[in-house]
Amino acid sequence: MVNIFAYFIRYPNSVRSKILGCDLHRLDEGPSVQTVLTREDGLRYYRTMQTMRRMELKADQLYKQKIIRGFCHLYDGQEACAVGIEAGISPTDHLITAYRSHGYTYTRGVSVKEIMAELTGRSGGVAKGKGGSMHMYAKNFYGGNGIVGAQVPLGAGVALACQYQGKNEVCVTLYGDGAANQGQIFESFNMAALWKLPCIFICENNKYGMGTSVERASASTDYYKRGDYIPGLRVDGMDVLSVREATRFAADYCRSGKGPILMELQTYRYHGHSMSDPGVSYRTREEIQEIRSKSDPITMLKDCMISRNMASLEEIKDIDATVRKEIEEAAQFATSDPEPPLEDLCKHIFYNDAPLEVRGTHPWMRLKSIS
Amino acid sequence: YSSSDISDHISVTVRDALNQALDEELERDERVFLLGEEVAQYDGAYKVSRGLWKKYGDKRIIDTPITEMGFAGIAVGAAMAGLRPICEFMTFNFSMQAIDQVINSAAKTYYMSAGLQPVPIVFRGPNGASAGVAAQHSQCFAAWYGHCPGLKVVSPWSAEDAKGLLKSAIRDDNPVVFLENELMYGVPFEMSEEAQSKDFLLPIGKAKIERQGNHVTLVSHSRMVSLCLDAAAVLAKEGIECEVINMRTIRPLDAEAIETSVMKTNHLITVEGGWPQFGVGAEILARIMEGPAFNFLDAPAVRVTGVDIPMPYAKILEDNSIPQIKDIIFSVKKTLNV
Numbered sequence: 001m002v003n004i005f006a007y008f009i010r011y012p013n014s015v016r017s018k019i020l021g022c023d024l025h026r027l028d029e030g031p032s033v034q035t036v037l038t039r040e041d042g043l044r045y046y047r048t049m050q051t052m053r054r055m056e057l058k059a060d061q062l063y064k065q066k067i068i069r070g071f072c073h074l075y076d077g078q079e080a081c082a083v084g085i086e087a088g089i090s091p092t093d094h095l096i097t098a099y100r101s102h103g104y105t106y107t108r109g110v111s112v113k114e115i116m117a118e119l120t121g122r123s124g125g126v127a128k129g130k131g132g133s134m135h136m137y138a139k140n141f142y143g144g145n146g147i148v149g150a151q152v153p154l155g156a157g158v159a160l161a162c163q164y165q166g167k168n169e170v171c172v173t174l175y176g177d178g179a180a181n182q183g184q185i186f187e188s189f190n191m192a193a194l195w196k197l198p199c200i201f202i203c204e205n206n207k208y209g210m211g212t213s214v215e216r217a218s219a220s221t222d223y224y225k226r227g228d229y230i231p232g233l234r235v236d237g238m239d240v241l242s243v244r245e246a247t248r249f250a251a252d253y254c255r256s257g258k259g260p261i262l263m264e265l266q267t268y269r270y271h272g273h274s275m276s277d278p279g280v281s282y283r284t285r286e287e288i289q290e291i292r293s294k295s296d297p298i299t300m301l302k303d304c305m306i307s308r309n310m311a312s313l314e315e316i317k318d319i320d321a322t323v324r325k326e327i328e329e330a331a332q333f334a335t336s337d338p339e340p341p342l343e344d345l346c347k348h349i350f351y352n353d354a355p356l357e358v359r360g361t362h363p364w365m366r367l368k369s370i371s
Numbered sequence: 372y373s374s375s376d377i378s379d380h381i382s383v384t385v386r387d388a389l390n391q392a393l394d395e396e397l398e399r400d401e402r403v404f405l406l407g408e409e410v411a412q413y414d415g416a417y418k419v420s421r422g423l424w425k426k427y428g429d430k431r432i433i434d435t436p437i438t439e440m441g442f443a444g445i446a447v448g449a450a451m452a453g454l455r456p457i458c459e460f461m462t463f464n465f466s467m468q469a470i471d472q473v474i475n476s477a478a479k480t481y482y483m484s485a486g487l488q489p490v491p492i493v494f495r496g497p498n499g500a501s502a503g504v505a506a507q508h509s510q511c512f513a514a515w516y517g518h519c520p521g522l523k524v525v526s527p528w529s530a531e532d533a534k535g536l537l538k539s540a541i542r543d544d545n546p547v548v549f550l551e552n553e554l555m556y557g558v559p560f561e562m563s564e565e566a567q568s569k570d571f572l573l574p575i576g577k578a579k580i581e582r583q584g585n586h587v588t589l590v591s592h593s594r595m596v597s598l599c600l601d602a603a604a605v606l607a608k609e610g611i612e613c614e615v616i617n618m619r620t621i622r623p624l625d626a627e628a629i630e631t632s633v634m635k636t637n638h639l640i641t642v643e644g645g646w647p648q649f650g651v652g653a654e655i656l657a658r659i660m661e662g663p664a665f666n667f668l669d670a671p672a673v674r675v676t677g678v679d680i681p682m683p684y685a686k687i688l689e690d691n692s693i694p695q696i697k698d699i700i701f702s703v704k705k706t707l708n709v
Contacts, residue, residue, distance in 0.1 A: 085392045094452065128485035135483040143489070147475050154476055157448020164404070164430065173453075187441025194436070262621050312514060348482045349520055351489035352544040356576075356623055358520075363661035371486070 014038040015308045019242045025225045025232035025262075031249035032152065035241050039310045042301065045087065045240050046311075047319050049298045051078035052103045052329045055112050056271075059119055063275045067335055068119045071146075072133050074271040075103040080297035081204055081265050082107045084243025085172060089251050094162065096142040096155040097174040100204075100269075104174075108141035112326060116334035124337040128344065139301040149175060149182030152201070156188040159199035159260070170198040170254045172247075178209020180223050189227050189260070196259035200250045201227065203264045204237065210273040211282040224264035237265030238295045268295070347371075379564040383398055386556040388530035389419050392537035393457070393546035395569050397427055400455060403541060405445055406433040407459025407496075416461050417497065427535040443494070444471035447476045450492040450546075457541060460496035463512045463550065470515075476547040478521030493540045495549035498526070499593065499623055499644045500693050502554065506681035511645030513592065515549045517621040517654070523575055524621040526550045526592040526651050532619055535573030543575065550621070552594045571624035578625035580632070587638040587703050590629055590655060595642045595694060602699035611703060621651060629655060630664040638706050639664075641674035644693050647676040 015039045022030045046126040056076040062068045074151050075082070076257070082103040099106045105115050110126050118125030118136055126136050134146040142158060145151035155173025162169040175185060192199045203223040207214055214221045224232035231253075235246040243265060250261045268291045272279025281286075305311040346358040358367040383391075410417045411424035411434040424432040435442040439460065446458035460466040466473065479488045499511040516524045525540055525547060527533045533551070540547040561621050565571060582603055583598060589599040596617045603613035614632050618625065633639050639659060641652035653675030659665055659672055678692045 018509060053565070096448075109576055127487065131483040137484040137487045143480075143484075145476070147471055150444060150476055153444020153472065154448035154451065156441075157445035157450075158452040159448075160445055161449045161452035161454045164449070184438075184440040184444060187436075187438035188445070190436055190438065191441055191445060195433075243469040344485075348484075348486045350487070350523075350545045351481055351491075 011310055012308070015310060017241055017304070018238045019245060022242075022246060023224065025233035026229075027231045030259070031068055031245040035245050037241060037310070039305075041087070042305045042310055043315075043319070045083050046301050047323065048083050048107065048297065048307065049110060049240070049301065050320060050323045052076075052082065052106055053298060053327065054323050055106065055115065055330070056102060058147065058327050058331050059116070060271065060275065062116075062120065062331065062334070063135040068133075068236070069121070070132055071099065072119065072275040073100040073273065074275070075100050077270040077296070078206060078237070078267045079103060080240040080243055081237045081267050081353070084240045085202070085247050087240070087244040088247025089170065089172060091140065092167075093169050093251070094140045094142070094158045095174070096151050096158060096171065098145055098148065098151055100176070101134065101136065101144040104141065105136045105138065105144065107136045110136060110138050112330040113333050116330045117337050120334040120337075121339060122334060122337035123340040123344075124333065129340040130344070130348065132246060149179040149184050150183070151175065152179070153188045155201075156192045156197055156199050159192065159197040160195065162198050163195070168255055170200055170251050172200045172202060174202045176206055176209060177203060177205040177207065177214050177223060178212070180226060181218055189230055190268060192260040193230050195316060196257060199260040200247070200252040200254055201230070201260060201262045203262070205264055206267050206269045208269075208273070208282065211277065213282065221279045224262055227262040230237075230260050230262050232262035232264065232363060234264045234266065237267030238297045238300065239300055240297060249310065251271050284328045284357055296346065380561040381567065382559045383530045383562045384557055384559045385527075385530050385533045385551075386417070386419055388534040388562070389537055389551065390421060390423070390532045392541070393423060394426070396538055396541040397423065397431055399569075400466060402453065402455045403457065404431045404433065404454060405457045405459065406442060408435055408437055408461050409571055410434060410459050417553060419434075419551075419556070420459070437456050439465050439468040440472060443472040444476060446492055447490060449470050450477070450490045451480070451488060455491050456543065457493045457495060460494060462508060462553070463498040464508050464510055465662055465687050466494065466496070466512065473516070473522070473546070473548065474519055481545070482521055489544050490546050491544045493537075495537070495540075495548045495657065496551060497553040497556075498550035498679070499552055500682060502684065503684060503689065509682035511584070511643070511677070513550055513621050513643070513645055514650045514654075517651060518570050521546065522622060523547045524550065525575055525619065526553070526621050527619060528593055528596040528617050530562055530572065531566045532617070534562075534566060535571050536575065536619060539572045542572070547575070550593065555594050573619070575705055576620045576623045576625060578619055578628040579617045579619045580614060580628070581612065582615040584614035584636065586612050586636055587707060588614045588616060588627060588632040588636045588641060589618045589640050589699065589703075590618060591642040592621060592651065593644070595644055598694060598696050598699060599642055602696045602703070605696065605700060606703060610669040611707065611709070613703065624654065624658070626658045626662065630659065630662055633659060633664040634667045637667050637669040639668065640699070640702050640706060641672070642675040642694055642699055643679050646679055647674060648679065650676060652676055670708065673702055673706060675702050
């Protein structure tokens with residue numbers, strides 16, 4: 001439903017916005033504290049974050065109905081990170097993250113429909129139901145990775161390929177506060193710095209690695225400094241504009257050939273670690289409520305846009321309604337699409353290969369694998 | 372161990388054959404590059420990559436710090452993003468530090484992504500027992516890697532094997548674990564003119580019959596093929612003709628070649644350097660049990676393997692920890708009941 005009154009209201013095309021400065025490590029200057037928010041961008045960020053939020057909440061619902069099984073790590077609360085990062089890079093850049101990946105799968109171009117159908121394990125899923133929550137891929141998006149920390153060397157490797165192929169692309173390599181102590185991350189820091197790989201290491205610090213708070217896991221919780229010889233910045237991960245500016249800054253740094261850079265995004269997840277974790281045994285409901293009421297990324301952007309007269313409440317409500325509809329349709333698809341056929345069982349073992357025989361559960365079951 | 376007309380054959384060590392394969396594939400495709408410890412300026416810990424850094428430079432031949440998990444992951448990431456890395460483990464013992472990247476990041480990804488993300492990578496290096504390097508440096512990983520779907524696992528024996536199979540591995544669009552053998556590096560073999568060509572490829576997944584025979588089938592891979600041939604030569608003097616099969620590939624296993632041979636000889640012995648439990652031989656025997664060749668066996672199939680212990684250091688102990696020619700001969704005679 002179009003609000004015809006919208007045509008008669010003049011909105012400023014853009015506003016100057018002041019953002020929080022970043023804490024810096026081995027950097028003389030950081031990202032600019034002044035940024036410009038255009039109406040178009042603002043509405044787009046709002047819509048994207050709202051879509052991600054509603055998608056995750058729908059996944060929660062479907063999981064409780066046992067339509068989604070296994071692991072489901074939800075991203076609600078952290079939307080500003082994924083959206084801000086995507087706004088700071090371009091689609092030809094590369095990105096890899098860990099298992100809390102539904103949001104990034106969306107920002108990297110996969111439709112809500114394909115994401116939800118992958119969660120429900122249907123053939124219309126982005127990985128045809130073979131991967132599930134933690135294993136979704138797209139062009140220049142390398143998942144979705146289940147082993148904590150393993151994605152960081154992979155990301156450094158993608159950055160090596162960027163450097164090798166000379167196309168001025170960068171790789172954003174994400175990990176959490178829990179993964180930040182992994183040895184292989186330090187191995188990646190070393191090689192990335194040594195070879196000046198165009199890698200933006202980003203630690204999404206949501207304060208808890210599963211049920212363990214940062215204070216109980218890390219001798220140093222200054223994650224932006226943990227790269228030691230790698231310059232770092234600590235950013236307010238609840239503000240999409242701060243994240244965008246920091247990402248732009250980091251991408252420029254890498255593209256100029258200076259080597260890797262590290263960003264810590266301070267953020268928060270509303271859900272527990274996964275759907276099997278209620279998330280209140282190691283933190284208080286008050287803490288969660290406080291963040292929701294004072295620092296919610298979507299509410300903050302909405303308030304900013306409305307208070308600066310960049311959008312009307314009507315318009316926002318329209319977007320909300322459209323998003324709600326999109327999610328409902330995607331959920332419909334995800335629950336009605338058929339499961340993959342049994343013929344798919346042995347497909348995709350090898351790429352570009354002659355068909356090969358695969359042993360089934362007993363010697364008389366001879367299955368075939370096709371590329 | 373040559374065959375047929377030798378006028379156009381030259382003698383090439385396994386090391387040089389591997390070096391040639393690497394050189395030719397680096398030249399052919401600029402996406403191919405080599406990384407690992409000491410591969411560049413040191414010319415390779417075992418000199419397999421000798422001369423390559425001088426020829427191709429820092430971009431294509433990369434010395435890494437001693438951080439296997441990190442650089443194996445970097446290699447896999449590079450493969451995902453369009454390059455064709457060759458990741459060297461100084462020995463496969465060190466690959467244990469990186470095994471998560473080999474299995475979970477490389478082997479499983481094409482399947483998990485339903486075909487969206489191929490991983491064209493080769494992991495190579497010496498595998499198995501060496502000489503006097505003791506327990507932590509002597510493990511055979513053929514069974515461990517051979518266990519996992521999504522990987523191809525190759526184990527060459529001769530110079531021809533080394534060259535043809537490494538070239539195929541590099542050209543393969545999938546993760547390949549390439550198990551070399553340090554004690555074979557210096558061994559010379561006759562290489563035919565065909566094998567000397569830049570386009571010489573051997574198919575992964577096909578075994579080779581190194582010696583024809585009618586009385587018993589000996590199946591082996593890597594260095595143990597030499598022992599089988601030596602044992603066969605001794606047994607021939609007593610009128611026992613062994614058919615020696617060089618597996619060449621651990622996974623996918625060429626069960627058909629083994630079955631065809633067993634259906635002819637009616638007797639089977641597998642010979643490997645690795646530990647017996649859940650090993651390569653165990654898999655072969657299980658397959659023979661489950662397949663058409665079982666009814667052709669005149670005696671139970673048996674395995675000749677390394678002793679089920681960590682590798683000791685003292686020479687006399689080490690020598691008795693791995694199969695010897697006399698063990699193969701003994702097993703053949705027991706199986707044939709002579």
